[in-house]
Amino acid sequence: MKIHRFNGATAREALGLVREALGPDAMIMSNRNVDDGVEILACSEQELFSVIDGAPETAADPRLADTKLAEPQSSEDLNVVMDEIRAMRGALETQLAWSGQRQRSPNKAGILKELLSMGFSATLARQLTDDIPAELDVEQGLAKAKEMLIGELSVLGNEDELLKDGGIYALIGPTGVGKTTTTAKLAARCVMRHGPGKLALITTDSYRIGAHEQLRIYGQILGVMVHSVKNEQALQVALEDLKSKHMILIDTVGMSQRDQMVAEHIAMLSGTKVPVKRLLCLSSTSTIETLNEVVQAYRGSGLDGCIITKMDEAATLSNVLDVVLRHKLRLCYMATGQRVPEDLQLADASLLVARAFQHRKSASATRYKDSELPAVMAAEAVRTEASNRGHHAG
Ligand SMILES: Nc1nc2c(ncn2[C@@H]2O[C@H](COP(=O)(O)OP(=O)(O)OP(=O)(O)O)[C@@H](O)[C@H]2O)c(=O)[nH]1
Numbered sequence: 587m588k589i590h591r592f593n594g595a596t597a598r599e600a601l602g603l604v605r606e607a608l609g610p611d612a613m614i615m616s617n618r619n620v621d622d623g624v625e626i627l628a629c630s631e632q633e634l635f636s637v638i639d640g641a642p643e644t645a646a647d648p649r650l651a652d653t654k655l656a657e658p659q660s661s662e663d664l665n666v667v668m669d670e671i672r673a674m675r676g677a678l679e680t681q682l683a684w685s686g687q688r689q690r691s692p693n694k695a696g697i698l699k700e701l702l703s704m705g706f707s708a709t710l711a712r713q714l715t716d717d718i719p720a721e722l723d724v725e726q727g728l729a730k731a732k733e734m735l736i737g738e739l740s741v742l743g744n745e746d747e748l749l750k751d752g753g754i755y756a757l758i759g760p761t762g763v764g765k766t767t768t769t770a771k772l773a774a775r776c777v778m779r780h781g782p783g784k785l786a787l788i789t790t791d792s793y794r795i796g797a798h799e800q801l802r803i804y805g806q807i808l809g810v811m812v813h814s815v816k817n818e819q820a821l822q823v824a825l826e827d828l829k830s831k832h833m834i835l836i837d838t839v840g841m842s843q844r845d846q847m848v849a850e851h852i853a854m855l856s857g858t859k860v861p862v863k864r865l866l867c868l869s870s871t872s873t874i875e876t877l878n879e880v881v882q883a884y885r886g887s888g889l890d891g892c893i894i895t896k897m898d899e900a901a902t903l904s905n906v907l908d909v910v911l912r913h914k915l916r917l918c919y920m921a922t923g924q925r926v927p928e929d930l931q932l933a934d935a936s937l938l939v940a941r942a943f944q945h946r947k948s949a950s951a952t953r954y955k956d957s958e959l960p961a962v963m964a965a966e967a968v969r970t971e972a973s974n975r976g977h978h979a980g
């Protein structure tokens with residue numbers, strides 16, 4: 587069987603090349619990000635069936651770049667090849683299933699297409715579509731999907747759990763997502779309820795020039811002392827000294843989710859005698875892939891909630907909602923701008939889902955054609971399989 591390789595700047599462009607060369611029923615075998623875009627391996631349906639039927643291979647189109655599977659050299663190689671074959675089988679099964687689905691239930695295909703165009707991942711779009719009763723048309727089905735999403739999101743019911751009950755909270759997350767600004771917004775809310783004497787602010791950002799200063803200025807405005815700690819020992823001492831406070835907010839140093847120091851930092855927050863609750867800041871302007879990496883890197887032994895930041899800048903919220911649902915994170919707040927303390931609201935599932943669905947109207951550029959759906963779903967199956975195996979498929 588001839589496997590053909592296609593490279594495009596985007597997944598859409600690469601899929602276009604596949605369809606152009608191999609026709610609408612091309613079988614996608616793998617899909618991964620490469621340096622200059624996306625690479626898809628595919629074969630034509632005819633070639634696949636010729637192999638299944640044991641018929642001789644058809645002559646390949648010489649214009650197509652071919653690739654051959656390497657002979658395995660060791661048992662480790664063999665495992666890799668077996669994994670690849672399993673992934674290919676998964677992709678083919680998904681693609682065949684979706685080809686049938688498209689014909690049997692055009693409404694479901696229509697719903698799936700709309701959810702994909704809003705920016706939800708193929709995995710979530712498929713789960714939602716599967717659960718929608720077959721008799722619903724596209725509009726009714728989408729209303730049902732909206733309802734299901736709202737029902738599945740776990741949100742902080744009211745602020746009392748945080749502000750009335752108090753405790754120690756650390757805001758964590760990658761660089762520049764809004765940890766310090768959100769800490770200041772939360773601090774202001776706490777001071778408004780309980781007065782400045784009940785709150786303490788700690789920053790673990792002790793080595794970057796000016797970083798401590800940013801929180802100190804907010805602390806000064808609110809009349810709250812800011813303590814700077816360098817390591818776990820200093821954090822323990824500070825927490826012990828401040829144990830009479832009703833609430834302690836810890837602003838942490840920002841680092842890339844790919845930085846190895848993240849794990850050390852999470853361990854430092856997890857190692858304290860009094861438990862520190864961790865709230866992850868997720869910027870709604872990041873892609874699904876980045877947000878997934880962020881959750882995986884910062885999750886540690888578990889998160890106590892998340893805060894969606896920069897909602898005012900995001901074109902759509904489907905990315906961040908997809909990741910929040912995938913990792914079953916509890917939504918606490920939404921940050922909607924730079925103003926301290928105004929631009930912070932309690933998370934509202936209906937509002938968030940409505941914003942994600944609003945994107946539908948302006949998403950025609952990202953809408954897939956009916957005939958592209960099986961290939962899109964197969965590509966997702968490959969990606970999921972690879973991520974389950976711990977590989978980065980893109
Ligand atoms: N538009 C918008 N900007 C925000 C929001 N939250 C924070 N910012 C801005 O984003 C920038 C970075 O915010 P910080 O609070 O310093 O982010 P950080 O996570 O503490 O950054 P590091 O400490 O460098 O990791 C600042 O210019 C903030 O004003 C938000 O909800 N919307």
Ligand SMILES: [Mg+2]
Binds near residue numbers: 791
């Ligand atoms: Mg900061």
